Every structure is written in structure tokens, then in C-alpha cells.
Amino acid sequence: MDPVTALRRIAFLLERSQAATYRVKAFRTAAAAVDAMAAGEAAERVAAKSLERVPGIGPRTAEVIREALAGKTPGYLDRLEKEAAAEPPVEAGEDLFARLTGDCHMHSDWSDGGSPIEEMGRTAAELGHAWAVLTDHSPRLTVAKGLSPERLREQLEVVERLNEEWAPFRLLTGIECDILPDGSLDQEDELLERVDVVVVSVHSKLRMDPAPMTRRLEAAVRHPRADVLGHCTGRLLDGRGRPESRFDADRVFAACAEAGTAVEINCRPERQDPPLRLLRAAVAAGTLFSIDTDAHAPGQLDWQRSGCARAEECGVPADRVVTTWSAERLLEWAG
Numbered sequence: 001m002d003p004v005t006a007l008r009r010i011a012f013l014l015e016r017s018q019a020a021t022y023r024v025k026a027f028r029t030a031a032a033a034v035d036a037m038a039a040g041e042a043a044e045r046v047a048a049k050s051l052e053r054v055p056g057i058g059p060r061t062a063e064v065i066r067e068a069l070a071g072k073t074p075g076y077l078d079r080l081e082k083e084a085a086a087e088p089p090v091e092a093g094e095d096l097f098a099r100l101t102g103d104c105h106m107h108s109d110w111s112d113g114g115s116p117i118e119e120m121g122r123t124a125a126e127l128g129h130a131w132a133v134l135t136d137h138s139p140r141l142t143v144a145k146g147l148s149p150e151r152l153r154e155q156l157e158v159v160e161r162l163n164e165e166w167a168p169f170r171l172l173t174g175i176e177c178d179i180l181p182d183g184s185l186d187q188e189d190e191l192l193e194r195v196d197v198v199v200v201s202v203h204s205k206l207r208m209d210p211a212p213m214t215r216r217l218e219a220a221v222r223h224p225r226a227d228v229l230g231h232c233t234g235r236l237l238d239g240r241g242r243p244e245s246r247f248d249a250d251r252v253f254a255a256c257a258e259a260g261t262a263v264e265i266n267c268r269p270e271r272q273d274p275p276l277r278l279l280r281a282a283v284a285a286g287t288l289f290s291i292d293t294d295a296h297a298p299g300q301l302d303w304q305r306s307g308c309a310r311a312e313e314c315g316v317p318a319d320r321v322v323t324t325w326s327a328e329r330l331l332e333w334a335g
Contacts, residue, residue: 003042003068006077007031007061012123013080015299018269021114024297028115030061043069093308096291096316099324100304102131104228105176105199105264105292110155111136112144113296117155117171121162123298125169131327132301133174133197134159138186140178141203147175149188156194170327172196176230181205181212183219185226192225197334199264199292201230202245210246217252221261227334228290228322229256231266231273238270249278253285260333262288262322267307268300279314289316291323 011027033056034042045051046069051062060076067074107113108120117134124132136155137146147155152175159173174197178186185192185200192198200220208216221229232252233244256263263282266273271294274282282289291307293300304323311321318324322333 001068001071001073003065004031004035006064006068006074007034010064010074010077010080012299012302013077013084015114015297016084016302017299024114024299026058026061027064028119029056030058030065033057034065093305093310093312096312096318096321096324097305097308099318099321100129100291100308101326102129102133102172102323102330103293103295103301103304104133104174104197104262104290104323105135105230105266106132106295106301107136107176108134110151111141111146115298117158118162119298120295120301121166121169121171123301124171125166127301129169129301131170131172131330133172133199135174135176135197135199137203138175138177140180140186144203146178146186149191152187152191152195172327172331174198176201177226178203179216179220181208181216183216185220185223189225196331197227198225199228199230200226200261202234206234206242206245208245210248213245213247214251217247218255221252221256222259226259226261228262228264228292230264230292231268231271231294232263233273233275233278235273235275236270237272244275249281250285253278253282253287256282256288257286260288262290265289265291265307265311265316266294267292267303267305268294269303269306272306272310276310276314279310279316283315283317287320289321291321 007027008031011024014024033054046066064074108117137144139146139148173195176199179200179202235244236242293303295301
């Protein structure tokens with residue numbers, strides 16, 4: 001087994017299970033260190049017992065490398081694979097999952113994600129996506145290293161270069177744009193016109209009174225460049241949790257349907273947003289939907305099955321799910 005492949009697979013499985021970031025980073029750092037070695041160098045270091053002198057390689061990652069170079073499946077990888085296989089299968093939503101072609105919401109280390117753009121895009125392609133949208137945060141979300149206009153312009157150039165290498169897979173440009181308290185969007189209009197897909201989300205003042213929150217969301221989803229309404233209630237289910245934002249769902253979803261803005265089915269385990277009752281309300285309102293991972297690490301790009309199961313439970317029609325569309329159809333709609 002190739003040690004780089006083994007190390008990256010371990011990192012993927014750890015991310016998928018939401019393991020601590022430092023554990024994931026250890027394996028991705030070691031994979032990069034081995035990948036940078038000359039041909040045969042890793043084996044030479046194993047023989048010389050000098051593997052752990054390489055910056056970024058520690059005892060556990062060194063053990064994985066030694067076992068892989070010896071032709072074995074590393075024990076740590078084998079255990080993680082068995083744990084993943086033992087998880088209860090998500091049987092609902094399989095037909096919809098099979099129709100998915102992409103993901104409209106993911107983050108890189110340019111904002112609050114944990115991996116480079118290259119790693120996120122490569123993993124999306126390995127999972128079978130035809131396309132994915134890079135949606136790092138907008139400027140005012142400073143806690144998440146939101147992208148200034150200058151940094152977003154730089155990112156657009158990086159994505160353009162990567163797409164020259166990745167065909168037929170296509171990484172689309174985008175942004176997760178903060179919805180400000182007055183319903184306006186947190187980015188220059190010129191840049192909102194340049195990116196392919198705009199996800200609009202509330203990250204501040206989530207406990208605003210229902211009436212102003214309703215007006216806030218209505219204004220945002222009616223913006224000409226709003227494509228997807230992200231995690232609409234803002235709730236968090238883990239730990240101390242966070243309650244849902246309160247708003248008139250019928251009015252907001254009617255505005256989404258009228259404007260052609262998709263409602264996101266957010267697949268993060270701690271979000272599962274919108275709740276099922278609101279998802280059914282969006283179906284009744286006639287909205288489009290986007291089944292997204294909101295991934296902040298490569299392994300999290302494998303979370304869409306749960307969103308498909310929730311969509312099926314609530315009667316979401318597959319032809320209204322934009323993440324089943326081709327890149328060409330998606331761009332025509334978003335444009």
C-alpha cells in the first residue's frame with residue numbers, strides 16, 4: 001500500500017467522524033512529508049530507522065508508513081475502516097444520493113476550513129462529484145477568517161489555475177456571504193457578479209425578533225445574486241446547542257420560490273438544518289433545494305447521504321434539487 005494513500009485515507013476517515021483537528025492534521029502533515037520525498041527515500045529511512053527525524057512525522061504516523069511499505073494494511077487504518085463499516089447504513093435516500101453530481105457549500109483553509117483548496121477539490125472529485133463549489137466566508141465573519149475583496153479576487157485566480165489541471169472535474173467559484181442585519185449581503189456587488197454561486201447565511205444576531213428576522217431573510221433571498229439560503233435556522237444540536245432563529249417560514253420560503261433561491265439541506269451532523277417540519281414547509285412552498293455538506297475538511301464531503309435521507313422523508317422532488325444538475329445547468333440557473 002502506498003503510504004501517502006494510507007495516511008490520507010486515515011485523515012479522511014477521522015474527518016468524516018469529526019475527530020479532533022490535531023489528530024487529522026498529524027496524518028495530513030505526514031502524508032505531505034512523504035509525498036515530498038524522493039523516490040525510495042521513505043524505504044531508505046525505514047531501513048535506517050530515521051523516519052521520525054523527518055519534520056511532520058511522529059511515532060504513530062511512522063508506524064503507518066512502515067506497515068504500508070511492508071505491504072500490509074496499516075493496523076490503525078484497518079481499525080478505522082472497520083469502525084466506518086460498522087456504522088448503521090443510511091438506507092433511505094439512496095436513489096437521490098445516486099443522482100447527486102456536486103456540492104454547493106464547502107470551505108478551505110482560506111477561511112475556517114482545515115485543508116487547502118487543492119485537497120478539497122481533489123477529494124470531491126475522488127468521491128465522484130462532477131463539480132463542487134468553493135464557498136469560503138465573507139469579510140465580516142472575522143472569526144472564520146472571512147475573505148476580503150482582495151483575497152477573494154486572489155482566490156478566483158487560484159481556482160482558475162486549478163481547473164486547467166482538473167478537467168473534467170470542475171471547481172466552481174463561490175462565497176458563503178453573510179446576511180447582514182438589514183438583509184444586505186457582505187461583499188462587493190462586482191465580486192458577487194463574478195463568482196459562480198452565492199450561498200447566503202446568517203451568522204450574527206441569530207436571536208433577532210421574528211418580524212425583523214423575516215424581513216432580513218426575505219431581503220437576502222430576493223437579492224439578484226443569492227442562489228442558496230444556507231442553514232436557515234442557524235440551530236446547533238451538539239453540546240450546549242443553539243436554538244433555531246425564529247422567522248415566518250411561509251413568507252421566507254415563498255420568497256425563495258419566487259426568486260428561485262434554493263433552500264439548503266445542510267448535512268452537517270450538528271446542524272441538520274432545516275428541521276423536518278420546515279423542510280416540509282419548503283417543499284409545499286415549491287422551492288428548489290441544495291443538498292450540501294458545508295464541509296470544512298475533505299472527509300466531511302462524504303456527508304450527503306444523511307441529507308438525501310431527510311429529503312426523501314419530507315418528499316423533496318429530485319428534479320428540484322440543484323445538486324443533481326450538471327455544472328452547465330447549475331451555472332445557467334445561478335447566472
